[in-house]
Amino acid sequence: MPRLPKGFRDIGASEIREQQAMLAKIRGVYERYGFEPLETPAIEYTDALGKFLPDQDRPNEGVFSFQDEDEQWLSLRYDLTAPLARFVAENFDKLPKPFRRYATGSVFRNEKPGPGRFRQFTQFDADTVGAESIAADAEMCMLAADTLEALGIARGDYVIKVNNRKVLDGTMEEAGLVGPDSSKRRLMVLRALDKLDKFSEQDVLLLLTVGRKDTSGDFTPGASLNEDAAERILSVVTQTRQYFVPSGDTDGAKQLNKAIEENATYNAGFEELTQIQAMVRAAGYDADRIRIDPSVVRGLEYYTGPVFEAELTFEVKNEEGQTVRFGSVGGGGRYDDLVARFTGQKVPATGFSIGVSRLQAALASLGKKSADTLGPVVVLVMDKGEVAAYQKMTQTLRSAGIRAEMYLGSAGMKAQMKYADKRGSPLVVIQGSDERANKQVTLKDLIEGAKAAAAIKDNKEWKEARPAQVTISETDLVSKVREILARHEA
């Protein structure tokens, strides 16, 4: 039995067309922001991609990897950022700094597929490399907002959430999580905080301390903080959120203080968030579009400063009538250490990435799906001895810019009609011996015909009525076909 590897999928005509349209819109926005296109290969040396090293026991963990003939480990890219870091490191001297590029393509992850999550999917990234300025980060947020709106997502149906890793780091320092001994617990704290939009504060407190048992009976170990430290962390996060985006009246909010006054790391992150907020607000992006939210975590190790997450806020019902939240459809942030891995030289960089496939699924359920495009005009083969004449008509239509094909199978007329129907053809061209004798062709409008047919119950009448068809002179072929097509192009 032929079958698809799990986590992969075939994509049909209408979805491809839709995706191409999306990519074009995204590209338009990225270009408008001044990014240049760059394409890098889908395969890199494994060590160029980062921390998934082939000298471990299982080089295939997370990434698809294999060895070439001289035993070097190669991997399929799992994102577009790591290859960018390689490219920048390799071409550093030639590139304009800051270097701004966009890239799109398939990325691959060797992990368990889930709902809306596949092992191959499309991302679309924009990155600025070599810019320390926080303005580069603010720009990414605005780019993200503009892109989602260009794709037809209404203001209010999405939000770009912004945080700063330094704020979280400072918060954890305050709670006593310092030094290499605590690095494991710091990761657990970050994971726990990331759940704030999903679980209650009570549950997050459990995750910070003793651990939590979920409804399926699975137990998630906690970060084993003591109560005080856990509550401190949580309250810093919620207070910081209050400071930037106050719920309720804005006047009262102005009274709020930032949560920690004395921690240098926290203050640095806080200051950057303040600047980002000031810049995007000055450019006219309000909290309904770009919002500071200190519970955003994103990837665990990699980010060093601001992080962004593009989230869809609307809910949608699936086939079973359950409400589904799509959540994150993109994200990014500042990764100042990525290029340094190759050159040793610290190169500041910031970027944003859209999960195209996921976003497309979300748009589809939002009802934004474009109508199926019409199939080609089909020229029927009534008389196998006259194939050349049919082929010529087909070419005439093609030369006029009309999508057309001659029926290439071997079946009779009835089956050819069914074929045209299944292809979604708007009309067929018929020339039997009668028409040919008079230098005429018959055009049948399949869309009108289907409507007319609905009213006819009797087969004899159906046969004789021959609805929605017209016999014309051969010389009018192109103009009459255009006329019919024009009726169906809305």
Next chain:
RNA sequence: GCCGCCUUAGCUCAGUUGGUUAGAGCGCUAGAUUGUGGAUCUAGAGGUCCCCUGUUCAAGCCAGGGAGGCGGUACCA
């Protein structure tokens, strides 16, 4: 990875306490209709009952193991 549910025709699903030749609807193919996609009627094709092992005179049905799917959770560069 962990927990739960599921797997019978192309699709959606029936299938009795374990019993002889496994069904329906839709779809598909053909005919009724020398040259007309719909509707109607008729006929036909289509099955490793997810796989393996076991229990039994007998397994789609029971037991164990595995695979795949769905949902949750974990992970997510």
